[in-house]
Amino acid sequence: MxxxxxxxxxxxxxxxxxxxxxxxxxxxxxxxxxxxxxxxxxxxxxxxxxxxxxxxxxxxxxxxxxxxxxxxxxxxxxxxxxxxxxxxxxxxxxxxxxxxxxxxxxxxxxxxxxxxxxxxxxxxxxxxxxxxxxxxxxxxxxxxxxxxxxxxxxxxxxxxxxxxxxxxxxxxxxxxxxxxxxxxxxxxxxxxxxxxxxxxxxxxxxxxxxxxxxxxxxxxxxxxxxxxxxxxxxxxxxxxxxxxxDGGRLVSHAQAPTLVHHSHKGQFGDVGVLGGQAWGAEGQGMEGAAILAASAALHAGAGRVMLHLLGSSTQSARPAGIAADIMLRSLPGLQALRGSLVCGCGGGSLVAAALPQALAHAGSLVLDADALNAIASSAALQQALVQRASLAGPTVLTPHPLELARLLATDTATLQRDRIGAARQAAQQWQCLVVLKGSGTVVAAPDGRYAINHSGNARLSIGGTGDVLAGCIGAHLAALPPGAAWADAWQPLLNAVWLHGHAADTWPPQRMLTASRLARSLQRPG
The missing domain is CATH 3.40.50.10260 (YjeF N-terminal domain)
Known part of the structure; x- marks a missing residue:
């Protein structure tokens, strides 16, 4: 040896x-x-x-x-x-x-x-x-x-x-x-x-x-x-x-920046989470997905985390389960946020109306779940996604195979036969970074490069862990400077994906892993 x-x-x-x-x-x-x-x-x-x-x-x-x-x-x-x-x-x-x-x-x-x-x-x-x-x-x-x-x-x-x-x-x-x-x-x-x-x-x-x-x-x-x-x-x-x-790599560790003692919360950036359609909207409350994403962003190291639950009122009582560290914001207040925006987790049908503003003005943008489904069914949103590449900051799509199949107008079985090719196709077609979740998560970039994540296990096959991943990515992109390009987001994105899987790999075997526990176990890089 x-x-x-x-x-x-x-x-x-x-x-x-x-x-x-x-x-x-x-x-x-x-x-x-x-x-x-x-x-x-x-x-x-x-x-x-x-x-x-x-x-x-x-x-x-x-x-x-x-x-x-x-x-x-x-x-x-x-x-x-x-x-x-x-x-x-x-x-x-x-x-x-x-x-x-x-x-x-x-x-x-x-x-x-x-x-x-x-x-x-x-x-x-x-x-x-x-x-x-x-x-x-x-x-x-x-x-x-x-x-x-x-x-x-x-x-x-x-x-x-x-x-x-x-x-x-x-x-x-x-x-x-x-x-x-x-x-x-x-x-x-x-x-x-x-x-x-x-x-x-x-x-x-x-x-x-x-x-x-x-x-x-x-x-x-x-x-x-x-x-x-x-x-x-x-x-x-x-x-x-x-x-x-074309630049394929195996991601087996995180390359984290060194933290200095002379730091403040602004250096770690702000994360906004937009999603979690409220119960009153369609009789199907999905607030938990957005709360999980916000919790993940908080524990993964964002300087500040702000949350807007779609369909809720700023006059409403603070929903249970939201940590005191997470600030609630109105939709206009969240859309004016600098930093990174995580959009779509539990967003339901209401997220489509908020997407044009997010695509046009968000700094770093992480699109997950219902945001991806809304884009797949709207030619106007697809055009806005492509235009964003030259107008705004880096965009990350975080689909599971079915969601990416919808975006590429194919079926899941066909996509799964070539996961790397599908992720690279989507990255080039939409000019964004793509995280195709699954066994051996594939991360692809618009220039054809890709990486396969080597962390994670079957414990992540439960509801909510994808929301946690979206929030974790948002935290890692939050500190990117204004005008950052997708290439600036590549390494922080790889770190986030690996650390999310690593948290599951190091979870005590005698304890049940849930998405909320996973979110709380994330660590700030460095």
Whole structure:
């Protein structure tokens, strides 16, 4: 293992970029060097993860992913492990062994010379499995469905309670999107039954960190396959040279500013929250959503927090549950606010009337929930959103998949098959920052850059946590200077998204997490 570097934003590389990197490195090295390094790195990680494993099953495809597995088998056998090799033929179909790529063929010869015997069946029992069936080269359309025993091996890998180490990617999972292959999706369990690990070769793939990738890739490690052949855990990996997929990054830490003692509340900025349609408006009170957003902004470090509940009167009694630190404001008073405005949380149908003023004049603007639904159904509001990019401060959209599908005039299933592409499309179309919530939240910018957040867990799958996120983002944008652009908001936005998930990751396991508790657990950056 290699000492971990404190570099919080490792690059994410597309399949095309990985292939380019592989080609560039291979052209400068003796033949078979990269496969030798990949196999040796896999064996070292397997020994570290399961030092007491006696029987190791390595399921190998006929391509280079299988070659990596064969090379790993040689090292594991030399380390005294009992290795059971299952080898497919003909690129996952039936066919002659000489159809394998040259490096994979050499790996097979080396394995046989080392005394390893290949079988067409898995062992009766094993302590650790290594998935070396198919890597980034596997096509995911139904017409390209592989044939032969490797499919049944994959099913066993998906259903086993034993630990599984995947080489490069979990077989059948898109390295770019985190979606399962069309021919496999209906046969995959909802969640793994055992621990999962993935050793990503050459660079980190975005699909390992979003949608199904977060569950099925498990704990992700990186083997850059350079001369020293280190292994890095993904949240501690040093970024490689070059950019990711148009600037893709994995957000695994927050980069917080240093706070000085000589500070005052004005330096932390003001946050206004506009939403929370009152009970009297349509007989459906949603005040709680806006109160949660305001509480989150308060605890995440805003200097002052102001709240207007849509449909309420300034003469009304102060609603219960609003902290004394939060100031109530009339709608005109809130719209004149400098700082950041969080708009839409529980806004109901009344938020549409307030949006034109917010889009035209707000400094930093966070649009969530009902504000997004109102924009999706109004051509005039969509035009105002686009015009805002050149007239006002940075705008952040915080949709869940259904809300973004409405904005892009598509359906949720289609959007989820390419979450990164959908978030980037929306950011470019509306010229704003987009936070697509879900497993592996995607943050995208108008220039094509994106990041995948690595914090958070299933505890956030409860009502109100999205409102908390909106308020947290508002707090992090509140201190931006007048005239700030979206690029100025990029880093504070990443910090806010990561800290929101981190609060859930560090929540005591014996205590129930609710949105109100989540809001109170947020911390000011720095």
């Amino acid at each position: 290699h000492p971990a570097a404190d570099r919080p934003y490792p690059a994410l590389l597309s399949t095309q970029q990985i292939r380019a990197r592989e080609h560039g490195m291979a052209s400068q090295l003796p033949r078979y060097t990269l496969m030798a390094r990949a196999g040796e790195a896999t064996a070292r990680l397997a020994l570290a993860l399961a030092p007491h494993a006696r029987q190791i099953w390595i399921a190998c495809g006929a391509g280079n992913n299988g070659g990596d597995g064969l090379e790993a088998a040689i090292h594991l056998r030399a380390a005294g492990k009992a290795v059971h090799l299952s080898l497919a033929t003909g690129a996952g179909r039936t066919g002659p062994a000489d159809a394998a790529p040259a490096d994979a063929a050499q790996a097979l010869q080396r394995a046989q010379a080392a005394g390893l015997v290949c079988s067409n069946a898995p062992p009766a029992d094993f302590d650790l499995a290594i998935d070396a069936l198919w890597g980034i080269g596997l096509r995911t359309d139904t017409a390209s469905m592989p044939q032969g025993p490797a499919l049944s091996w994959l099913q066993q890998l998906l259903h086993t309670e034993r630990d599984v180490l995947c080489i490069d990617t979990p077989s059948g999972l898109s390295a770019d999107t985190g979606a399962w292959a069309d021919w496999l999706a209906d046969a995959v369990p909802q969640a793994p039954r055992g621990r999962r690990f993935t050793l990503s070769m050459l660079g980190l793939k975005p699909g390992l960190f979003t949608l199904h990738g977060r569950d099925w890739a498990g704990e992700v490690w990186l083997a850059p396959l350079d001369a020293h052949n280190p292994i890095w855990r993904c949240d501690q990996a040093a970024p490689l040279d070059g950019t990711g997929l």
